[in-house]
Amino acid sequence: MEDLEKAYESSKSRSLSILKHYRKYPSKQAIGFCASKAHASLMARYFTDNGIPSAAVYSSSSKDPYALERAEAISQLQEGKKRVLFTVDMFNEGVDIETIDMVMFLRPTESSTIFLQQLGRGLRLSKGKKYLTLLDFIGNYEKAFLSAALLSKGVKKANSLVSIHQLSLPEGCLYDFDLELIDLFEKIKKSKRTKSEWIKDEYYRIRQTIEHRPSQREFFENMEDELLDIILRESSLNPFQNYLAFLNGLGELNEEEKILMNSMAGKFIYCIETTAMSRVYKMPVLMSLIDQEHQVIRMEVSDKKMLEQWKSFFSKNENWKDLSKKGQNLSFQEYKQITDRAHLQKIRSQPVHFLTHSEAEFFSYEDHHLILNPSLRDFQSNLIFFEWIKNVVEFRSELYYFSRFQKKLLD
Incomplete structure (x- = not known):
């Protein structure tokens, strides 16, 4: 577990991936469950440095400039002063923040009870709250399947695992599991979309998501990983190497x-x-x-x-x-x-x-x-x-x- 925590705490690329996926979905109040105090503090600092006011929440956090006591953290989240709380086992149960609209799993757990307790932090109803977004970065497929199964109609046993394709979700629910590697080039071939068209489509998707013209950094941070890999390998496609000309070609200047x-x-x-x-x-x-x-x-x-x-x-x-x-x-x-x-x-x-x-x-x-x-x-x-x-x-x-x-x- 110690090695796992160190890996989490030192991986800047993982933090960037989490930030990119967070920005894909609208959220006013989010909570992230971390592997350690240092991990929670790192995530709070990384998000804050990138324009997302955040705080770490854990016991004995008085010396951490990015940490807040639990009551103060909840207050600032509800007042809009913070948008994300990164915590270590302090919100598993007994605390309700009804307005939380996103839950992020940033550490694995072998306990389905803890998994469901953490998921439950976002399932409280609140006026004006239309949905909960769950971002699962832990790769714990069995827990993900179990959670979906528990939401499924007609599943009688709590430990029943069913195929994703067999799920019948309640009205208003949807799932989008990124659990398989897709053959990207075959996908492009089938859709008959060129790589240049893919880049333009991705630009407009991100523009719509963040509700303004993306800067180079915003385009990069929100771009799908598969497309980014292609762009970084093929410099002739790289819009970042002359972003003014790229935007001009789209009529965006x-x-x-x-x-x-x-x-x-x-x-x-x-x-x-x-x-x-x-x-x-x-x-x-x-x-x-x-x-x-x-x-x-x-x-x-x-x-x-x-x-x-x-x-x-x-x-x-x-x-x-x-x-x-x-x-x-x-x-x-x-x-x-x-x-x-x-x-x-x-x-x-x-x-x-x-x-x-x-x-x-x-x-x-x-x-x-x-x-x-x-x-x-x-x-x-x-x-x-x-x-x-x-x-x-x-x-x-x-x-x-x-x-x-x-x-x-x-x-």
Whole structure:
């Protein structure tokens, strides 16, 4: 069990998968059952960092900045201050939050009693509540079948397991079990839908789900895993490598964005979307160009500003591991011992060096400052340009870590 908890707590790709599936379905109040206190805290932090206000709920949680006492957590959930509570065995029974509209199983259980108790947290009736969404990430097929069987008409024994196709659900209920791997290429062939058409269909599905035009990051996070795998393998299909042009092809750009796309600013956005990145080092340097306070793009940044952003970036999560030399596994204590001078040397010799050589049209380095092409100055205070640069840099950082974890799984 300890190994299982560690695996849950360290898997960023799993957290991303949970977030993607959560966003597929509308929910105002959700509860997730986790494997450990650390797992609950990690999930609360991950969801909160990605715009979903959340809290961990477990005993002895006073020192955890992402945790709340049970009464306070319930109050904030009901008031709309939190949207998800991640808990460890505190809501199995005896607590009713009638308005919960989503239950997420994030840990396995061998007990059908606990399984049904947890499921029951979402089955209370409430005014205006039309449905309960159950997201089961545990792969416990027998429990899933049992739950569906218990809802089925005509099943006399509580432990009767019936085929999915034999279920007769009560009015207003439906099931959507992702329990089998589907031959995707055969599916595409049968539907006679090209991959490009599939990408467009997926874009419109996500747009309808989130009720606004998706940014690159939102498109990526909500995209079906099977399609994402295809896109990442076939660069010619990849809409993320020129998202302005992709949106323009769908008629989704406003007039200002069309002007931006056909300008030097558009070329710069494309440059950041496609710049080579075997390591993540360019991203914190590019982040230092983004002035969050004034919502402008800095035309030049000093070594000091790049160093500040660099250290902030690599201090988050386990990003510092990317500073390991080949064949080594840098520990956090070793990372903390790296001097500012050593950090600056790496910044200059790697991301700054490669930006000023491979992307020399836009970057130069003089007097300890990274400098942007002066032709971008007309767009420096353009809010649309600012948002595009910010979104692209954030997206490429997330895509890097996603791809790295995917590679790890295949190794």
